[in-house]
Amino acid sequence: MTWLVSLPVMLPILAAGISLGLSRHGFAQRLLTVLVLSAVFVDAVLLLVAVDRDGRAEVAFGGWAPTLGITLAADLLSALLLAVAVLVALAVLLFAIGQGTPDRAGSSIVPFHPAYLLLVSGVSLAFLSGDLFNLFVAFEVMLASSYVLITLNAGAARVRAGMTYTMTSLMSSLxxxxxxxxxxxxxxxxxxxxxxxxxxxxxxxxxSALGAFLLVVFAIKAAVVPLHFWLPDGYPTAPAPITAVFAALLTKVGVYAMIRTQSQLFPREDTWWLVAGAAVLTMLVGILGAIAQDDINRLLSFTLVSHIGFMLFGIALFDVAGFTGAILYIIHHIVVQAGLFLVAGLVVARTGTAALHRLESRDSSEGAGAAEQHGTPPVVTALFLLPALSMAGIPPFSGFIAKFALLKAAVADGGTAAYLMSAAALVTSLLTLYAMVRMWRAVSSPVAGPSGHQRLTVGATAGIVLVGLAIAAGAGPLAELSERAAHDLLAR
Amino acid sequence: MKSLDLTMALVVGGLFAAGVHLMLQRSLTRILLGFIVLGHGTNLLLLTTGGADPLPQAMALTAIVITFGITTFLLALAYRSWRLSGHDEVPDDIEDRRIGDVRERADTEPTADVEDDEDEGDDGFGGGPRARGPVGSGDRRGEEGG
Structure with missing residues (x-):
C-alpha cells in the first residue's frame, strides 16, 4: 500500500532525472517516458482497487509523524482522478511522440520528456497530497514544468503567451x-x-476569510470567470499535445483542490451563492467567448473555461449529489477536452492553419473537385464528432451523463440558485453545440495541405475518444464510485 | 492565536504592495523584481506568523528554494524575449485585436475577407458565420488603421 501511494509521485521524478541524462538518445528517452507513465497508470488502477477495498490510505514520508513531515493520502476521489489523468497523459504523450517532438534545437537540448515526467509527477502529488503545504509544492512542481513546456523552443508569440501564463500562475502560487x-x-x-x-x-x-482566500487561489488556477483571462491567451499558442495535456489536467487539478479544501476544511450546510454566481458567469461568459473566436484552439480554450462552470455548479450545491456530479464532470471533461484539442492538432497539422474562416474558405474556393481529391479522412471527422457531441451533452455520451447528474442534483436541491444554474447550464450546452457545429464545418471541409498520415497521432486520438466512450458505457459503476467518493468527502 | 508585531505587519504589507505594483508593469525585468519582492513578503509572513515554531521556518525554506528556481527560469525567459525582440516588454495579444476587427468588419462589409487578402478575390459565396452583419456601405478601408 505504501508503495502504491508513493510510486505515482516518486517514479516520474526519478525518471525525469534519468531522462535528462538520456537527452542524446531519443529512442531510449521516449521509451522511458512511455514505460513510466504506463507503470504509473497500472499503479493508479491498483491503488483505486485497494482504496475501494480498504478505505483511505496514508503514507508519512521519512518516518516523520504525520503532522510534521510530508504526508501522502489516497482516497477514492484522488485515486479515481489520478487513474484518469495519467491515462490521458499517456495518450497525449503517444500523440506527441507520433507528431515528433523536437528533441534539440540547434545546439541546445529541448527537455520535453523530463518536463513532461515532472508535470505528471506534480499532478500525482497534487491528487495524493495529504497536507496543504505539500499541495502548494505539488502545484509548484506541476506549474514549473508547465512553464518549461509552454515556452519550449518558443518563438516570440509563445514567449509572450508564456509570460502571461507564467505571471498569472506565479501570482496565484504566492x-x-x-x-x-x-x-x-x-x-x-x-x-x-x-x-x-x-x-x-x-x-x-x-x-470565511480563509475559505474565500483559498477559493480565489484555486479559482485562478482553474480559470473561473472573472479570473480566467490568462487561459485563452496562453494555451492556444503551445503545440497541440502540450495544450491538450494542460487543458486536461492543470485546470482540473485546480478544481480538485477546490473540492478537497472546501469540502473538508470549510464545510457548509446550504447552497453556496458565491460559487453559484461564479458558476453561472463562467458557463455563460466562457461559451459566448468561444462563439466569438476564429481560431479553433482559442475556441476550444474558451469552451474549456465555460465547462469549468459545470464543475462549480456541483460544488455550489455542496451536497453529496452535487459533488458526485462535479466529480463525474471532471472525469468526463479531462478525457473529452484532451480529445478535442488533439483533433484540433490533427486538423492544424493537415491544413497548416487554425483559423476557422480560412478552413471554411477552402470549401468555397476550391469546389467539389478538390474535395474529392483531398477529403478530410473520415477517421478524423469521426474522431472530432464523438467528443464534440459529448461536450455538448448529447445522449448517450459521457457529457450527457455528467450533466444529467448535475441537473438531477439541482432538482433534488430545489433552491433558487440551483434552478438558476440549471438554466445557465442548459443554455451553455446549446451554445456549446453551436460552437462545435462551427468547428465541425472547418474540420469536415476539404483539405489542401500535406496529407501525411501519421498513424500514431490518429491512434492516440482514437484511444482518448475510446476512453470517452468507455466512460459513457461504464457510467453506472462510475457514477456509483463517484457518489461514494463524494460521500467520503462530506463525511469527514 | 498570538498577536502580530505591528512593524512586521507593515513591512509585509509594504512588500506586498511594492511586489504587486511591480508585477503589473510591462517590462519583464520589473515583473521579475516584483515576483522576488512578493516572494519575500510571503516568506516573511510565514516566519512572522510562525514565531519560534520550526515548521513554518521549514516551509519558508522550501518556498525560498522554489522562488529561487522560478526566478532563474524567469531570467532565462526575459533573456530569450530580449534576444527575439530586442526588448523584454510583454506585448499585446494580437488575436484579441483581430477578433475585434472581425466584428467591425462584419458590421460594415458583409462578404469580404479583408484580413487575408489572397483569399479575397474568389470568396464571393456569402462567407462564413461572421458575415452576418447588416448590409452596409463597403467603405471601411479608411477606418482600419485606427
Missing part, C-alpha cells in the same frame, strides 16, 4: 503560500485531516 501562512497562523497545522477538525473551532469571520 497567494496560495500566503493563504497557507495565514491558515497555519490561525490553526497551527497544515495537515488536512487535522485542519478539518480545527477549522470548525475558528471564529466565523476568520473561517
Amino acid at each position: 497567494l496560495f503560500l500566503t493563504a497557507v501562512a495565514l491558515i497555519y497562523a490561525a490553526t497551527g497545522t497544515v495537515n488536512l485531516t487535522e485542519l478539518a477538525e480545527r477549522t470548525a473551532g475558528l471564529d466565523d469571520g476568520v473561517r
Whole structure:
C-alpha cells in the first residue's frame, strides 16, 4: 500500500532525472517516458482497487509523524482522478511522440520528456497530497514544468503567451503560500485531516476569510470567470499535445483542490451563492467567448473555461449529489477536452492553419473537385464528432451523463440558485453545440495541405475518444464510485 | 492565536504592495523584481506568523528554494524575449485585436475577407458565420488603421 501511494509521485521524478541524462538518445528517452507513465497508470488502477477495498490510505514520508513531515493520502476521489489523468497523459504523450517532438534545437537540448515526467509527477502529488503545504509544492512542481513546456523552443508569440501564463500562475502560487501562512497562523497545522477538525473551532469571520482566500487561489488556477483571462491567451499558442495535456489536467487539478479544501476544511450546510454566481458567469461568459473566436484552439480554450462552470455548479450545491456530479464532470471533461484539442492538432497539422474562416474558405474556393481529391479522412471527422457531441451533452455520451447528474442534483436541491444554474447550464450546452457545429464545418471541409498520415497521432486520438466512450458505457459503476467518493468527502 | 508585531505587519504589507505594483508593469525585468519582492513578503509572513515554531521556518525554506528556481527560469525567459525582440516588454495579444476587427468588419462589409487578402478575390459565396452583419456601405478601408 505504501508503495502504491508513493510510486505515482516518486517514479516520474526519478525518471525525469534519468531522462535528462538520456537527452542524446531519443529512442531510449521516449521509451522511458512511455514505460513510466504506463507503470504509473497500472499503479493508479491498483491503488483505486485497494482504496475501494480498504478505505483511505496514508503514507508519512521519512518516518516523520504525520503532522510534521510530508504526508501522502489516497482516497477514492484522488485515486479515481489520478487513474484518469495519467491515462490521458499517456495518450497525449503517444500523440506527441507520433507528431515528433523536437528533441534539440540547434545546439541546445529541448527537455520535453523530463518536463513532461515532472508535470505528471506534480499532478500525482497534487491528487495524493495529504497536507496543504505539500499541495502548494505539488502545484509548484506541476506549474514549473508547465512553464518549461509552454515556452519550449518558443518563438516570440509563445514567449509572450508564456509570460502571461507564467505571471498569472506565479501570482496565484504566492497567494496560495500566503493563504497557507495565514491558515497555519490561525490553526497551527497544515495537515488536512487535522485542519478539518480545527477549522470548525475558528471564529466565523476568520473561517470565511480563509475559505474565500483559498477559493480565489484555486479559482485562478482553474480559470473561473472573472479570473480566467490568462487561459485563452496562453494555451492556444503551445503545440497541440502540450495544450491538450494542460487543458486536461492543470485546470482540473485546480478544481480538485477546490473540492478537497472546501469540502473538508470549510464545510457548509446550504447552497453556496458565491460559487453559484461564479458558476453561472463562467458557463455563460466562457461559451459566448468561444462563439466569438476564429481560431479553433482559442475556441476550444474558451469552451474549456465555460465547462469549468459545470464543475462549480456541483460544488455550489455542496451536497453529496452535487459533488458526485462535479466529480463525474471532471472525469468526463479531462478525457473529452484532451480529445478535442488533439483533433484540433490533427486538423492544424493537415491544413497548416487554425483559423476557422480560412478552413471554411477552402470549401468555397476550391469546389467539389478538390474535395474529392483531398477529403478530410473520415477517421478524423469521426474522431472530432464523438467528443464534440459529448461536450455538448448529447445522449448517450459521457457529457450527457455528467450533466444529467448535475441537473438531477439541482432538482433534488430545489433552491433558487440551483434552478438558476440549471438554466445557465442548459443554455451553455446549446451554445456549446453551436460552437462545435462551427468547428465541425472547418474540420469536415476539404483539405489542401500535406496529407501525411501519421498513424500514431490518429491512434492516440482514437484511444482518448475510446476512453470517452468507455466512460459513457461504464457510467453506472462510475457514477456509483463517484457518489461514494463524494460521500467520503462530506463525511469527514 | 498570538498577536502580530505591528512593524512586521507593515513591512509585509509594504512588500506586498511594492511586489504587486511591480508585477503589473510591462517590462519583464520589473515583473521579475516584483515576483522576488512578493516572494519575500510571503516568506516573511510565514516566519512572522510562525514565531519560534520550526515548521513554518521549514516551509519558508522550501518556498525560498522554489522562488529561487522560478526566478532563474524567469531570467532565462526575459533573456530569450530580449534576444527575439530586442526588448523584454510583454506585448499585446494580437488575436484579441483581430477578433475585434472581425466584428467591425462584419458590421460594415458583409462578404469580404479583408484580413487575408489572397483569399479575397474568389470568396464571393456569402462567407462564413461572421458575415452576418447588416448590409452596409463597403467603405471601411479608411477606418482600419485606427
